[in-house]
Amino acid sequence: MSIHSHRRANFCARVRLKSAMAASFGVCRLHFRSLGGLDRFCHGLEPQTQRRFTSTTPTIKAQTGSKTADSVKSKTFQAIQEERREQAERSVLISCPAKFSEKKFLDFLSKHGTVNKHFFYNSFGAYAVVEFSNKESIASLKESTGLPAVEHEAAVPFKSRLLSLKWPGIQSSNYPTPNFKEQSPPNIGDITKLLLQKHSVDEQLQCLTETLQLTEENISLRFLVCSLLGDIAGAYFPECIIRPFGSTVNSFGKLGCDVDMILDLDGIYARSQKKGSGLSLEYQVKTGPSERAVTQSILSVVGKCVDQFGPGCVGVQNILQARCPIVRFAHQPSGFQCDLTANNKVAMKSSELLFLCGHLDPRVRHLVFSVRCWARAHSITSSIPGAWITNFSLTVMVVFFLQQRSPAMLPTLDRLKELAGPSDKCVIEGNDCTIVSDLSKIALQKNTDTLEKLLQEFFEFYGNFPFNKASINIRKGKEQSKPEATALHIQNPFEATLNISKNVNAAQLERFVKLCQESAWLLQQKEILEPSSSQSDGSVSPWGFAALLAPSVTSGAGVKSRRKKKTEPASSRIKNLLDSLKIKGGETVAKKGSANSSR
Ligand code: GTP
Ligand code: MG
Numbered sequence: 001m002s003i004h005s006h007r008r009a010n011f012c013a014r015v016r017l018k019s020a021m022a023a024s025f026g027v028c029r030l031h032f033r034s035l036g037g038l039d040r041f042c043h044g045l046e047p048q049t050q051r052r053f054t055s056t057t058p059t060i061k062a063q064t065g066s067k068t069a070d071s072v073k074s075k076t077f078q079a080i081q082e083e084r085r086e087q088a089e090r091s092v093l094i095s096c097p098a099k100f101s102e103k104k105f106l107d108f109l110s111k112h113g114t115v116n117k118h119f120f121y122n123s124f125g126a127y128a129v130v131e132f133s134n135k136e137s138i139a140s141l142k143e144s145t146g147l148p149a150v151e152h153e154a155a156v157p158f159k160s161r162l163l164s165l166k167w168p169g170i171q172s173s174n175y176p177t178p179n180f181k182e183q184s185p186p187n188i189g190d191i192t193k194l195l196l197q198k199h200s201v202d203e204q205l206q207c208l209t210e211t212l213q214l215t216e217e218n219i220s221l222r223f224l225v226c227s228l229l230g231d232i233a234g235a236y237f238p239e240c241i242i243r244p245f246g247s248t249v250n251s252f253g254k255l256g257c258d259v260d261m262i263l264d265l266d267g268i269y270a271r272s273q274k275k276g277s278g279l280s281l282e283y284q285v286k287t288g289p290s291e292r293a294v295t296q297s298i299l300s301v302v303g304k305c306v307d308q309f310g311p312g313c314v315g316v317q318n319i320l321q322a323r324c325p326i327v328r329f330a331h332q333p334s335g336f337q338c339d340l341t342a343n344n345k346v347a348m349k350s351s352e353l354l355f356l357c358g359h360l361d362p363r364v365r366h367l368v369f370s371v372r373c374w375a376r377a378h379s380i381t382s383s384i385p386g387a388w389i390t391n392f393s394l395t396v397m398v399v400f401f402l403q404q405r406s407p408a409m410l411p412t413l414d415r416l417k418e419l420a421g422p423s424d425k426c427v428i429e430g431n432d433c434t435i436v437s438d439l440s441k442i443a444l445q446k447n448t449d450t451l452e453k454l455l456q457e458f459f460e461f462y463g464n465f466p467f468n469k470a471s472i473n474i475r476k477g478k479e480q481s482k483p484e485a486t487a488l489h490i491q492n493p494f495e496a497t498l499n500i501s502k503n504v505n506a507a508q509l510e511r512f513v514k515l516c517q518e519s520a521w522l523l524q525q526k527e528i529l530e531p532s533s534s535q536s537d538g539s540v541s542p543w544g545f546a547a548l549l550a551p552s553v554t555s556g557a558g559v560k561s562r563r564k565k566k567t568e569p570a571s572s573r574i575k576n577l578l579d580s581l582k583i584k585g586g587e588t589v590a591k592k593g594s595a596n597s598s599r
Contacts, residue, residue: 076437077352078269081249085241088223090116090135092161093333096126100167101175112144113137119217120178123335128165129221160231161224162311162333185212185255188377192546201452201529201544208545209369214253222248222259225334232310233263233302240265242340243348250351251358252368252395258383259331263302263342295343296320302340303327346494349426349433350392353493357399357410359439364410366451368398370545371458374519377549380512387505389512393490396474396500400490401458403477407445412477413493416442433494452529455545459520467509471499519548 075083096105102120105128109115114133121127132138138161147157148164186194191211195204214222222244230242246260247253262268288294300318306329307316316329324347327340341347358365372391375381382388402409411419419436426433436442449457470479471489475496482489484499487506492498522528532541542550 074440076439077249077355078437081243082269084219084223085227085243087116087131087220088227090133090138091129091131091220091224091227092138092141092163093221093224093228094128094130095162095164095333096120096128097165097167098126099175100126100165102178105165109141112140117220119220120180121217121221122180123333126178126180127333129217129224131220156309158232158309158311160311161228188549191373192542192549195544195546196531196540196542198544199531201455202450204545205366205370205451205455208373209366212254212369212373213365214248214255214257218255219248219253221334222336225259225331225336225338226261229261229306229310229313229331229338229340232305232313235305235309236298236301237263237265241267243268245344245348245351247391250354250395251365252354252372252391254369254372258337258339260347261338261340262344262348263298263340265298265342268345268348291343292325296325298342299325299327299340302342303329306340345428346431346433349428349435349494352437353413353416353435354395354399356416356435356439356442357402360411360442360444361409361447363449363451363454364398364402367402367454367458368395370451370455371398374515374545374548375512378511378515378552380508380515385503387503388508389488389501389504393488393501393504396490396493397462397472398458400472400474400477401461402454403474404461405447405449405454407447408477409444409447409449411442411444413475414477428494431494431496452523452544456520456523459516459523461516463513463516463520465513467513515552518552522547 106115106118109130109132112132113136115130116133117131119129121129132141141163142159142161145159145163147155147159191208194207194211198204198207226242226244230240233240233242241264243262243264244259245262247257248259288297299320303316303318306313306327310316310329312331312333313329314332316327319326319328324341324344329338329340330336331338358368371394372381375389375391375394380389381391381394399410403412413435416435417432419441420434421436421438421441424434424437426435466479467488469482471482471491473480473491474493475491480491486499486502486504487509488501488504489499490501492500528543528547530543532543534540541547
């Protein structure tokens with residue numbers, strides 16, 4: 001028996017046991033929890049800064065999966081990033097008064113050059129992002145901008161592209177309000193309502209991505225914040241560029257996610273210079289005891305500069321002793337939580353790899369968004385660092401699962417390397433990080449799995465994965481023997497000796513596995529896959545993906561509860577589960593209290 005069929009049989013046996021002991025346990029979850037309950041339980045899905053965006057430019061379209069896939073087919077990851085960065089350099093961020101005339105505002109700005117795009121959003125006040133056609137307009141605008149007169153305090157005369165619009169005289173209340181659109185992610189209750197209006201699980205998962213993904217405006221704002229930060233760091237390193245990486249650019253970003261930034265001092269995308277035999281010049285530099293020490297010292301001064309002189313930057317923390325030293329701060333005008341790192345080229349390459357995966361097939365993004373949302377709803381992941389699985393690890397797990405499909409939905413990393421051209425060659429700190437950049441070179445066999453099937457089999461796959469002995473390796477696209485005794489081993493895609501999930505402890509992994517088993521089992525119940533009709537009180541029982549977001553009866557304490565729970569043997573867990581079920585006239589109903597207490 002192959003590992004897979006053995007694992008599958010093993011899983012099915014467990015599923016049968018569960019089915020026998022609680023034939024209606026899933027049904028009880030289906031019928032017992034109304035929408036209201038779900039909303040309440042999962043309200044804290046992702047504590048986000050409340051922000052609203054409005055685009056007044058009809059040409060700025062929301063980034064839907066398919067549109068994005070079409071628009072990037074001809075462009076490389078690097079070309080897209082460079083284009084966005086260049087747009088950000090031609091942009092300004094302006095705080096606006098409560099009432100103002102959009103027309104007058106634009107007429108005023110147009111004196112400095114053509115306004116290419118603009119949009120408004122709300123973040124404790126109205127803000128406008130304005131992109132000019134030419135960079136010269138920024139210089140002209142800055143020339144006509146004054147420093148504020150500050151009473152009782154003194155202003156740091158740092159002239160950035162974060163500005164305030166002063167409206168003389170009494171503001172008329174007759175100005176039409178610009179179209180401010182809500183841009184923070186909807187709460188789980190609203191998401192669930194949307195999902196319940198769909199007709200299939202596939203439609204639900206597509207809708208989830210469309211609802212949660214970063215919009216074009218949000219991405220522009222992220223690049224603008226990086227560009228503004230670059231101006232500050234430029235005081236020390238005039239040639240530097242601050243580039244976003246992680247979920248801002250890897251195609252898996254959800255509204256409200258943090259902005260991960262790299263301080264690029266030596267041209268991440270620059271070709272390594274070949275040493276000729278003729279004359280050449282070298283910069284004279286200071287040296288430090290190690291790369292890490294140099295990175296720490298650079299981040300420490302930049303962090304201090306951001307703290308003391310960076311307009312809008314608050315709560316600056318230098319977290320320099322971490323494995324990956326960072327400066328963390330909040331950028332108030334945008335509402336973004338920012339993590340600034342330096343000397344982290346590999347992370348940018350990981351972002352490019354995930355971006356490639358996200359654009360090879362739209363189902364990849366739908367599956368990643370749904371698994372991330374499911375994990376967050378069950379506190380498998382958290383925005384606080386700890387012993388839980390991170391979104392990055394979870395995404396790599398989805399990639400690995402999709403490499404295992406037959407036919408495979410995603411290529412291995414080794415295959416991406418084979419397809420690379422000479423200009424894709426990339427070696428970072430001795431690690432060969434080469435991957436093909438031209439998406440059109442990647443040919444895949446046709447896989448016709450539905451999203452419903454993929455989601456169900458994802459849960460089955462990891463509900464029965466031999467985590468105790470196997471490592472997840474997306475370079476080979478195969479399980480490999482675990483080289484060390486950590487609970488979860490996911491080989492770092494570009495640094496083979498490292499484990500990206502070293503932080504995960506056995507208890508968190510066990511919760512993940514149990515939830516996968518429970519969700520796989522739920523998706524095997526036919527009735528859960530079909531849209532349910534409204535009940536007499538108007539509520540609709542969660543079905544499909546919405547049902548998977550309901551609090552788990554079986555899983556123990558998650559991220560929220562740090563109290564150590566004694567691990568119970570499986571038999572007593574089953575007994576507790578049975579105790580939490582109450583049979584009433586042939587219908588099984590979960591005791592609300594016991595279900596709640598499992599959160
Ligand atoms: P969000 O949770 O939406 O922020 O997802 P994210 O992908 O941005 O994750 P996070 O902010 O935690 O990390 C940013 C990026 O850093 C990731 O996308 C990875 O490229 C990289 N990264 C994060 N954790 C690790 C890790 O443990 N090892 C390595 N090599 N890279 C990591
Ligand atoms: Mg991030």
